Amino acid sequence: MSTTDQAATGRTVTTNIPARLDRLPWSRWHWTIVIGLGTVWILDGLEVTVVGNIAGRLSEPGSGLPITSGQVTGLAAALYVAGACSGALFWGRLTDKWGRKKLFMITLAVYLAATALTAVSFSTWWFFLFRFLTGFGIGGEYAAINSAIDELIPAQYRGRVDLMINGSFWLGAVGGSLLSIVALDTSVVPKDVGWRLTFALGAVLALVILLVRRHVPESPRWLLIHGRDEEAERIVTSIEERVAAEKGERLAEPEGEITIHQRRSVSFMEIARTVFSDYRRRAVLGFSLFIGQAFLYNAITFGFGAILTKFYDVPTGSTGYYFAVIAIGNFMGPLLLGKLFDTVGRRVMISSTYLLSGLLLFGTAWLFEQGSLSAGTLTACWCAVLFFASAGASSAYLTVSEIFPMETRAMSIAFFYALGTAAGGISGPMLFADLTGTGKVADTVLAFQIGATLMCLAGLVAAVLAVRAERRSLEDVARPLTAAVGPGSGTSSQAAGIRAA
Structure with a gap:
């Protein structure tokens, strides 16, 4: 922060910047935000899927690494998630x-x-170390990206956009599945080279996204609170001019303003007190949603390929086809159901998606135990389960990014992601690898049932505690810690901008 910015903190200003951002119609500028920020989940999906699908090849002699399939789907997967958890807290x-x-x-x-x-x-320790550090970077992305997206996207679109972006993880999963098919085909590339190319492609895609992301602005809401209101005003004015020029008409007048006591930072103790004392019920909601979805996804995603090869004798090089199918089902959930989170509402949609996915998973476990499923029908069952589970899991990120005050937003996302994922995402892959590794149907059924139970419990919690945040401004859902008065206390025109109170 510059000297001027530091001097600006401590002032009290009244502004309509949040209202101006929320009243904007959807435009090409908003698509640039979605592309610049949201596409990183495609990389995460690519990472997770590739590791699951190449586990069999990595464990074969001649792969270039002395590693077992269990180490790839168990230890390496757990280290990736551990890195993501610690990265979320550090960067958040x-x-x-x-x-x-x-x-x-x-x-x-x-x-x-x-x-x-x-x-x-070139060695297992190197592979494990950089799987951890890859997760460390991704964990920070969850906090930074979800914060920025929610603060830049208009309130009436926030739910569907957030779900679509988080659901784009599965576009990466489709790409990872198809890429692994080519990479594992030894007639195309040697077995000690193919799996390396999949990771190299992830790096290339990240470089492209990095170049696009340079054009995404800082959050005006964050700038406003931290004493950089002139910069916030310039950014919002520029956005308004671009949108108005695209639409060819005058923008609607913003409704409401808010008074802010600007400050440079908020202490960690104040954040903890706000989240776990002032918003205790919302904290319980956040933990429940994250633990349920983290266990289901991290456990099953990392182990799906192993189930196909062990129980249905699907060749290692063909598991990518099956995973591509369930990945498409995953992406279609948030894509088709996302609008309902803004219209029907958060409480109904969050609770129903969690409960439906849990009940369908119980049914899948029963059919699997009865021996009634083939590789194809198991994949079809998983499509049905994950169609709803994916929308529910995406809504967990949406929920914790919008139900806590602005000053705590990134840290709240990081906190719930880290603790929920640590409970379900680290223990999940390791437990699931052990259960499926026995080759016993009953052990795999148990893993399914644990995931289903946690999803159902989270759905019941959401039915009681979910916040009705649909089409409401972030400042209305959770009043900023720096706010002197709540939003809606007055009305101002665009020209009013920011003024000292």
Whole structure:
């Protein structure tokens, strides 16, 4: 922060910047935000899927690494998630302190470097280390990106856009599945080269996204609170001019303003007190949603290929076809159901998607135990389960990014992601690898049932505690800690901008 910015903190200003951002119609500028920020989940999906699908090839003699399939789907997967958890906490705090843009550039650069170095692994310890660091970068992305997206997207579109972006993870999963088919085909590339190319491609894609992301602005909401109101005003005015020129008409007048006591930072203790004391019920909701979806996804995603090869004798090089199918089902969930989160509402949609996916998973476990499923029908069952589960899982990120005050947003996302994922995402892959590794149907059924139970419990919690945040401004859903008065206390015109109170 510059000397001028530091001097600006401590002032009290009244502004209609949040209202001006929320009243904007959807435009090409908003698509640039979606592309610049949201496409990183495609990389995450690519990473997770590739590792699951190449596990069999990596464990074969001649792969270039002395590693077992269980180590890839168990230990390496757990290290990736552990890195994501620690990265979320480390970068999340800095995102609230230093700003959204600085951090979403840094974290993507970390991911890029770590992925590139994974591709040149020469030993198991090197592979494990850079799987951890790849996750470390991705974890920071979750906090920085979800914060920036929610603060830039208009309130009436926030739910569907957030779900679509988080659901784009599965576009990466489709790409990872299809890429692994080519990479594992020894008639195309040698077995010690193909898996390296998949990681190298992830690094190339990250570089492209990094170049696009340079044009995404800092969050005006964050700038406003941190004493950089003149910069916030310039950014919002520029956005308004672009949108108005595209639409060819005058923008609607913004409704409402808010008074802010500007400050440079918020202490960690104040964040903790706000989240776990002032918003205790919302904290319970966040933990429930994250634990349920994290266990289901991290456990099953990392182990799906192993189930196909072990129980249905699907060749290692063909598992990618099956995974591509369920990945498409996953993406279609948020895409088709996302609008309902803004219209029908958060509480109904969050609780129903969690409960439906849990009940369908119980049914899948029963059919699997009865021996009634083939590789194809199991994949079809998983499509049905994950169509709803994916929308529910995406809504977990939406929920924690919008139900806590602005000053705590990135850290709240990081906190719930890290703790929920640590409970379900680290223990899940390791437990699931052990259960499926026995080759016993009953053990795999147990893993399914655990995931189903946690999803159903989370759905019941959401039915009681979910916040009705649809089509409401972020400042209305959770009043900023720096706010002197709530939004809607007055009405101002565009020209009013920001004024000292």
